[in-house]
Amino acid sequence: MNFEADLIQTCKEIAQKGKGILAADESTNTIGKRFDAINTESTEANRQAYRQMLFTAPGMENHISGVILFEETLFQKTDDDVPFPKLLASKGVVPGIKIDKGLVDLALTDEEKITQGLDGLPERLAEYKKAGARFAKWRAVYNITDAKPSSAAIESNAECLARYAAICQEQGIVPIVEPEVLINGEHSIEVCEEVTDFVLAAVFNQLGIHNVLLEGMILKPSMTISGDTCTDRAPAQEVATATVRTLKRTVPAAVPTINFLSGGQTSEESTLHLDLMNKAGNLPWNVSFSYGRALQADALKAWGGKPENLKAGQAAFMKRAKLNGLAAKGEYSEAMEKETVTA
Numbered sequence: 001m002n003f004e005a006d007l008i009q010t011c012k013e014i015a016q017k018g019k020g021i022l023a024a025d026e027s028t029n030t031i032g033k034r035f036d037a038i039n040t041e042s043t044e045a046n047r048q049a050y051r052q053m054l055f056t057a058p059g060m061e062n063h064i065s066g067v068i069l070f071e072e073t074l075f076q077k078t079d080d081d082v083p084f085p086k087l088l089a090s091k092g093v094v095p096g097i098k099i100d101k102g103l104v105d106l107a108l109t110d111e112e113k114i115t116q117g118l119d120g121l122p123e124r125l126a127e128y129k130k131a132g133a134r135f136a137k138w139r140a141v142y143n144i145t146d147a148k149p150s151s152a153a154i155e156s157n158a159e160c161l162a163r164y165a166a167i168c169q170e171q172g173i174v175p176i177v178e179p180e181v182l183i184n185g186e187h188s189i190e191v192c193e194e195v196t197d198f199v200l201a202a203v204f205n206q207l208g209i210h211n212v213l214l215e216g217m218i219l220k221p222s223m224t225i226s227g228d229t230c231t232d233r234a235p236a237q238e239v240a241t242a243t244v245r246t247l248k249r250t251v252p253a254a255v256p257t258i259n260f261l262s263g264g265q266t267s268e269e270s271t272l273h274l275d276l277m278n279k280a281g282n283l284p285w286n287v288s289f290s291y292g293r294a295l296q297a298d299a300l301k302a303w304g305g306k307p308e309n310l311k312a313g314q315a316a317f318m319k320r321a322k323l324n325g326l327a328a329k330g331e332y333s334e335a336m337e338k339e340t341v342t343a
Helices: 004-014 028-037 044-055 084-090 121-131 151-170 189-209 236-250 267-280 293-303 307-327 334-338
Strands: 020-024 064-069 094-098 103-105 113-115 135-142 174-181 257-260 286-291
Touching: 004 064, 004 094, 004 174, 004 257, 020 044, 020 293, 020 307, 028 044, 028 293, 044 084, 044 293, 044 307, 064 084, 064 135, 084 094, 113 135, 113 151, 121 151, 135 151, 151 174, 151 189, 174 189, 189 236, 236 267, 257 267, 267 286, 267 293, 267 307, 267 334, 286 293, 286 307, 293 307, 307 334
Parallel strands: 020 064, 020 286, 064 094, 094 135, 135 174, 257 286
Antiparallel strands: 103 113
């Protein structure tokens, strides 16, 4: 069966100008660490309550066009017994699913990583699609050191991303292709740009080899940015300029939307960088966000695991969602951070 029209339609719904993706796909281990920081036990009931707070925030659909769910969350329901994917769809928000099985060491390398999860993927996708998922996400990671990433890490991860994307499209699921060049390290922005060029070139070469429909996929890259321990970190405008330059060299215009990960940036940094890219204009793709912590950190802190803080948590989430929505149109300003923002 040919799903080309369905894939393109899903991408159009996600790539609405001024909207982006909420990455609510933290693994049980990761969200456990987030809950530890607010002294909240990571039980299934608490995880359900937290995700429900985000998904039921009034007006979230004004700024969020898609939500990436963890497998547990895909099959959870609201307190009113409405499945989360059905709730999101009723708001015009596209439900998606994280489908990779995490990172393992890539053999015969210096602890570089490869992503696992291809085995049994078609069967899992069929199950997820039946539950309401219309897109999926697979993450690959690349460390920067004097010797990394190696050609082995770049090429093997590119092939995995392409194989995953092809399997998704064969099942009628839009793939989010996420090659993350990690921010950890002392490297300069120039080194990050060089590495990201190689990574993205390899990814799109493999996507071509595997016959992936570019018009039916989403790219979720990291920004071209200095390492987090670099002694002379590049300013925001340089980050935006270098990131756009990298993308224009490597990403075909046929890709409908680029939704960045925040990758260790603060909430404010990731919003500002996105805004400056869109202010620059002349972009062949929709350029938006697919943020996890950068959308949720303030909301998680305001909620604090307490039911009585529901509205405070939702207000904090909505402020960040709206500011990022404005950044996706080039209409954000740093002064807005100090203002009270309504949906």
